[in-house]
Amino acid sequence: MKSGLNSGNCLRGTIIPVVLNNPDRRHGHTLRGKPPGVARTLEQRLRDETASDPEVTARVNIGFPQLKGSRSEQLKNRLKHLKAQRSNKELEQLARSNKLLIDLDQVQEAYTKTTGQHDLRLLADHYGIYGDLFGSAYFVPRVPLQINYEQENVLSPVYNGNVIKPSEATKAPVVSFDGQLDPISGKQTSNSENYWTLLLTNPDAHYTNGAKECVHWFIGNIPNGHVSEGEVLVNYLPPFPPNGVGYQRMVFILYKQQSRLDLSAYQLATSDYANLEKRLFSTLDFYSQHQTNLTPAGLGFYQTNWDESLTGLYHDVLKLKEPIYEYDFPKPYLADQKFFPLKQPFNLYMDKHRDIKEVNKEYLQRKLAKTHPFDGPEQPLRYPNAHPIKGVPSWLKTEVRKQRLGMGRVQDY
Structure with missing residues (x-):
């Protein structure tokens, strides 16, 4: 009985050798370990060995080494400094009375000499x-x-x-x-x-x-x-x-x-x-x-x-034309209009199907209508949410609240 392969007549269950162009990848994914049924080439084995070799993958320090004293000497100096600080009565009195002033320049100098440059390397x-x-x-x-x-x-x-x-x-x-x-x-x-x-x-x-x-x-x-x-x-x-x-x-x-x-x-x-x-x-x-x-x-x-x-x-x-890079946003997808758009603000839904220039013009005119040529715009309400909104439909109340709070797209115009 023939199998469904076009590579020749063979019995069902017969193993057919397949030659891959890139044994390291299968269906777009990188294989981890040795792929089954495919022999590893010498180049691939060497690459795998060097990839795990710490002498090859480790980063190289090309800077100056640092000579440090012994840990016992560092501990001795630290204890000596702490003992001198604790025996200073004037320093203790200033600290207890919250009058101790710290010289930030000395702090920065000490930080630079100790761990500052190592932190700079990490940054x-x-x-x-x-x-x-x-x-x-x-x-x-x-x-x-x-x-x-x-x-x-x-x-x-x-x-x-x-x-x-x-x-x-x-x-x-x-x-x-x-x-x-x-x-x-x-x-x-x-x-x-x-x-x-x-x-x-x-x-x-x-x-x-x-x-x-x-x-x-x-x-x-x-x-x-x-x-x-x-x-x-x-x-x-x-x-x-x-x-x-x-x-x-x-x-x-x-x-x-x-x-x-x-x-x-x-x-x-x-x-x-x-x-x-x-x-x-x-x-x-x-x-x-x-x-x-x-x-x-x-x-x-x-x-x-x-x-x-x-x-x-x-x-x-530079004698060059100033370059400006902008992201080219794709046009938003708009579904066919509905006579009754459920769970959507009516005005925002209608604005989606209007010319964006008309919407910008409308918001600009609305803003200029409330802006005095000399005194500037109207002063915002001190307590915006404390004033009731009456005489407007429910779908418009949300926009009025956003205008009072300075939220939403109205701030872009």
Whole structure:
């Protein structure tokens, strides 16, 4: 008796070998383990072995190690500090009378020296910074960065992923760090020639090549932490997130150099300041090329999104038409009209089948009719729900309540 297969005559129950184009997938799903009846190739077996090998899948720490004292010594110092605090009678009296003032600068300094930089590494992982810039590598910042944007006597510091608007970042920030700090021991060094490299890059800004970044600032060979004396290879370009793309990440990376380097290959001409194609950059390629002479030591980042100041930047500086990204919403599905729409507000049901421009015009006229040209709109009721609604049908009472409470679509007009 023939089976229902077209591959030839065979008895029912006979096993027919099937050759799959991709043995790892079946019906669109990835197979877990060895598929039955299909032999594994050598390449697939090697891939499975390396996928479970921790030496292959583990992330690589490319930063400086940290020298820590013994746990007994740390415990001894902690107990000594607690004993000194408890024996301070004046401190205890201030605490009992709720008059003890805590110096927040000292708290921030202690936090930075202890767990602050490790927390910054965790935050950078949360924002996907290491994966987008260094691939499978990461580093723990060892040199704290102080980054501040100054705009008309207003200071906008860069915290761990805070939001800074483009209007606040039109000028290059003031960056400072301890150039004599040893990233490994955390102590001051007597070396008079310490060179650093500072990079500001945006992994979300380049549109022609999504795998690349846009470099906004590049200063190399910074002597002993004096940023103003460094070699400016790429002049500062303010962030320019387009309207509609959401937030973009601006990342500062500080590298410790072994010695003075020749970075003239990254020099951007003054005439190419606004050429975004010339600002194409890859942090991973840059580090891979100079990893024997550079080690990442500091990190700082913030987020930014569109504001009105970018219109002038696009037109006057970048010489580009300002892009605007909008989501193209599909037209809502409207069923055939019914003579008696059950359980639906009558006015909202009718508005679904009207021209949206007519609805907008009606709401605008209704709003302007209650707005005085000099005094402005009418004052809202102090207790909206305390006033009874009379003389209107039940389906209209809901809309009147929403208007009184400032709710609903009427607020869009």
